[in-house]
Amino acid sequence: MKAILKDLGLSDVNPGAGTGTTWLKCGGEILESVSPIDGQIIGRVRQASVADYDKVATKASAAFKEWRMVPAPERGHIIRQIGNAVRARKQELGTLVSLEVGKIAAEAEGEVQEMIDICDFAVGQSRMLYGLAMHSERPRHRMYEQYHPLGPIGVITAFNFPVAVWSWNAMVALVAGDTVVWKPSSKAALTALALSKIISRVLQENALPEGIMNVVIGSRNEVGERLIADKRLPLISATGSVAMGRHVGQVVASRLGKSLLELGGNNAVIVSSQADLDLAVRAILFGAVGTAGQRCTTIRRVIAHKEIFNPLSEALIQAYKQVVIGNPLEDGVLMGPLIDGQAVQDMQKALKELESQGGRILYGGEILSGSIYDAGTYVTPCICEARNDYPIVQEETFAPILYLIPYDTLEEAIQYQNNVPQGLSSAIFTRDLHESEIFLSHMGSDCGIANVNIGTSGAEIGGAFGGEKDTGGGRESGSDAWKTYMRRQTCTINWSREMPLAQGIEFGID
Ligand code: NAD
Secondary structure (H helix, E strand, O other), X not given: OHHHHHHOOOOOEEEOEEOOOOEOOOOOOEEEEEOOOOOOEEEEEEOOOHHHHHHHHHHXXXXXXXXXXXXXXXXXXXXXXHHHHHHHOHHHHHHHHHHHHOOOHHHHHHHHHHHHHHHHHHHHHOOOOOOOEEEOOOOOEEEEEEEEEOOEEEEEOOOXXXXXXXXXXXXXXXXXXXXXXXXXXXXXXXXXXXXXXXXHHHHHHOOOOOOOEEEEOOOHHHHHHHHHHOOOOOEXXXXXXXXXXXXXXXXXXXXXXXXXXXXOOOEEEEEOOOOOHHHHHHHHHHHHHHHHHOOOOOEEEEEEEHHHHHHHHHHHHHHHHOOOEOOOOOOOOOEOOOOXXXXXXXXXXXXXXXXXXXOEEEEOOOEOOOOHHHHOOOEOOEEEEOOOOOOOOOOOOOOOEEEEEEEOOHHHHXXXXXXXXXXXXXXXXXXXXXXHHHHXXXXXXOOOEEEEOOOOOOOOOOOEEOOEEOOOOOOEEOOOHHHHHEEEEEEXXXXXXXXXXXXXXXOOOO
16 A cells, blocks of 8 residues: 555645645645545545635636646647556556545546546547637628636535546646646545646646646635635536535525536436346446445436336345455455445435335345454445335435335336436336337436436546536536536627628617
């Protein structure tokens, strides 16, 4: 572990605020990064105070004035180098993600790969920051829309994707000409610092000024509140729980800033009587148990046709029994620990509520003990029988609990699928074209992501990622999500020698 930390440029106690090229002597309290694998302290961070945050935001504002003037393809050239630097450290970064948040190695490295992919995407995007040209109603006039860099951007991230989610924002913001102030989750502080150090080397090698890519680790109540209220940051992109997003959205709206919210999900898979059950079981296993049920896109509900309800639940229970739970860095392990003791308690509380509301545990849900389990936060993934309208089923419990819900007609299944406050990801398993098209139509899934014959998680970076309703409505990563990080300007140029007005208005003096 020590060798990996050293290789990533981390020491025993690390400053929690940096401006891309310079690290601040921070004035906040010490934060211990504790591994959920075995309860050991991985490293420490001297957190930023509000005063430290202010220094960083000042640098980010100053650097914006320079960075925005660097041509976009040149910005892309810097991002290409960042992508290559991360590529060279993929395994070490993956190991740190496993140590800090408990993901199995394959998923942790997969997350680093997402950052590499978004770097490639952003490099291409650097030559495609297109605006539209349109025909003016006035003779000899030209109209077009262009996109300009927006400013220093605040990025708040959740613990569960400490590399990918930030990079989806940061790399796209960078190519758009923005500078970034990142407030990562305190539960994944070392990963954030390791990434910042990798980027720092690239910025220094290119003799870029400080303030382009900033990181601030500090308490949500002080540093977090200061960041979201900071008028210098025209956009706050926040990923996390619905409760956090509701608050951040209100604070940012009250200063008429822009927010991009990526919040909790309550994702369902409909399994029709026409489904390939084997395919469905494999997808549900990964979607519900992967990352120990701690993905925003985790499958939380399976809405199964009554005809296949029993064979499907039997097959899922058999599959769950084979899941090896343990140290996420060991080969063959499919599920690591939950992030902390609070997450274990939340899971137990949800299961009690489920039973009191009429639901039934079919498999799992125990806290594991003995050997490594005693020092960590390990549970068995859980399958329950439930109804969609139970209050607990309406909530996102960030743990591996899967609710199985029977249905009769597709109309009823879609109604269940949509009838939750969140709207992130959804899927149907069917071989019937009519069913899949209904699911994808205006009368189908109301989520930001709708899949056929694949699960709800594991999105690719090429498509814009995000969800509707309580999930917050934001879109980040691919497609045209870059537009959020820029300001749009409509320009009209009169190249005639006349002054015609729009809508045929005559307004002049003879
Ligand atoms: P969380 O809401 O507890 O924290 C997320 C981030 O918000 C952290 O960095 C935290 O410090 C910060 N924060 C909280 N209150 C703040 C405040 N007042 N001011 C500024 N910052 C504040 O979430 P978590 O436990 O880290 O992550 C799990 C949640 O994130 C789940 O609900 C999950 O679904 C969601 N999530 C959503 C997506 C998505 O893209 N939709 C992706 C990953 C995670």
